[in-house]
Amino acid sequence: MIRLFIIDDHYMIVEGIRSLLQSEKNIEWLGHAMTAESCMAFLQHDLPDVLLMDVNLPDQSGIDLCKVVKTKYPKIHIIGLSSFNQQSFIEKMLENGASGYVLKNATSLELIAAIETVMEGDIYLSHEAAIVVEKNQNSKIPIITRREKEVLLLIADGLTNNSISEKLFISPTTVDTHRKNLLAKFEAKNTASLVKMAIMHQLI
Amino acid sequence: MIRLFIIDDHYMIVEGIRSLLQSEKNIEWLGHAMTAESCMAFLQHDLPDVLLMDVNLPDQSGIDLCKVVKTKYPKIHIIGLSSFNQQSFIEKMLENGASGYVLKNATSLELIAAIETVMEGDIYLSHEAAIVVEKNQNSKIPIITRREKEVLLLIADGLTNNSISEKLFISPTTVDTHRKNLLAKFEAKNTASLVKMAIMHQLI
DNA sequence: CACACAATCCCCTAAAAACAGGATTTTTAC
DNA sequence: GTAAAAATCCTGTTTTTAGGGGATTGTGTG
Structure with missing residues (x-):
């Protein structure tokens, strides 16, 4: 049984994911948070195996939250969730300890594949995200001080x-x-x- | 009975909205499209009362599609759907004939209110969208040639x-x-x- | 303890942009 | 058909940036 928690401020997304995973018997839906703050509050009393995390949150960047969560609870597998397949987001999430990155136009199959892959300790990149990373690894972002x-x-x-x-x-x-x-x-x-x-x- | 069709390339959003509206007995779910092209194809044989339309589509801008649909089928009430509460998007959708604009973090109550409002021929702006339009009407965008x-x-x-x-x-x-x-x-x-x-x- | 790197400072020349005035000819809109 | 708006062109001066060098000090890492 995979214990899943989701943090996203878009109600429709949360509802959509719940609906998509409803039929999955081996995934337990722990609940959802809409802000970084309430997510941290939840984690104090209950630890999921997998955390689906929106990259853009209202109170804090998902990229930063990812780091905080990973530092405090290293065992949690985090999957980044976003509408944008921008390599900067993807790379930063992975740098901060995320194990996967899924676009919001993913199918339920992709989502389930992502959850199962990260549970095994592997990295999962959504098909389109992988393409973007591949394509843009030459046109690198300058590192500035x-x-x-x-x-x-x-x-x-x-x-x-x-x-x-x-x-x-x-x-x-x-x-x-x-x-x-x-x-x-x-x-x-x-x-x-x-x-x-x-x-x-x-x-x- | 309100006949509803939705066009959005984000599977999770489509699923989320369907789930949110499932219990609404007076809303009939006609289906969904993920591209502007397949949307136009659908409209040739079936006409919804309300069309929920993502502003960002893969093959065409929702802003442009809105105009096309309204010209061809003036009776359809269109509600713009987007993650971004940017006044430029909101204004352009309304200029092109949309009757409403709802953010993707809307609750099911907001969504239902939007659908019912536009059915009566009125304009519905999501709470946060209205604030943005209000706030930015002074900081006008320059008109350039x-x-x-x-x-x-x-x-x-x-x-x-x-x-x-x-x-x-x-x-x-x-x-x-x-x-x-x-x-x-x-x-x-x-x-x-x-x-x-x-x-x-x-x-x- | 080197070594890289960041941050700081300097000189010089040429090119480009900013600022301040104009003015004429097309378009576009009523 | 006329008036407003857009697009075109000009002559200056001053400020700012671009491009080419070079140099010193501190800081952190292997």
Whole structure:
């Protein structure tokens, strides 16, 4: 008997999954939470085997929650759940300890396969998610430093090097160096494409 | 008896809605489609009273499909369905003839209220959707011309005024004028914030 | 304890964008 | 058919960014 809990703020999704798994005799439905907070509260008195977790939650990012849950309860197998097959989400969930990633347009067969696969300690990626990861493993997301991200956000807000330097209490030339590094990392020709790429990669 | 049809490519959502409405005796479930194409095919031989339509479909935008369906079958009441409470989506659906907009985290009560409201010829906006429309009606989206949009896209791709002028066969000074007008319309200080604002407003 | 890496700072030149004025010719809409 | 809106073009100046170098200091990891 696989004990299943789900956390998703979309009522229709919760209901849909329950309906899809109703006929599965070896899956026990423990219940659902709609916020990260109530999920943590539930876990204090009852531990599921598998946790289906929406990537986008109202009070906290599912990506962060995944890490918290895994640290506190390492035995739980977490499956990420999302409408978006974006490699950034998928990768981050896996990095934070998730064992699987399923898209919300998955069939009941896929869902059951996912649950059974992670129960055996393996990784399950939804077909389309796997394709995305495969396709985008070359077009990797640039790794930027904390300071670079700060500068990037201010650039996107329309601040000039001078304004940024005043805000961060550093020299304008330092800001310029960060800017140059950002352009190089994103392979962007100028600020316009830098901002676009950064937003496309969910970094803003 | 209200005849209901649903178009959404997320299997879990379809199943969830069916489950939520199962107990409603005065709603007849005609079936579901997962693409715009199969939806149109269905409508050729059977007409629902209410059509629940996902805003994001795989083969066509729900926003466009809404217009097509309304033109061909004006009697159908369409309710937009989406995870996102973005005013641009909501407004565009209503402009294209939709009678309602419901978020995917709606409860069964909200959903039933929506279906009954639109059946009476009224407009139904999900609570959170209404708040978004209310809140954002001041922070209006700039109205830009066709040419300005062309230039905007090329700017966001990192092209300079000169490159754009060559691509569009116009003078660099003309491109510069469009650029100035864009900056003014978006109240942006420079290209960086222009691009960010444009993406935030779904114009890119 | 090296070594990489992040963060900081500097110089210089050229290119591009921002700012401030104009002006003319097409379209589009009433 | 006329008036408004869009699209086109111009001449300047100033500010900002892009591109090319180079250098120092601290911090954390193997």
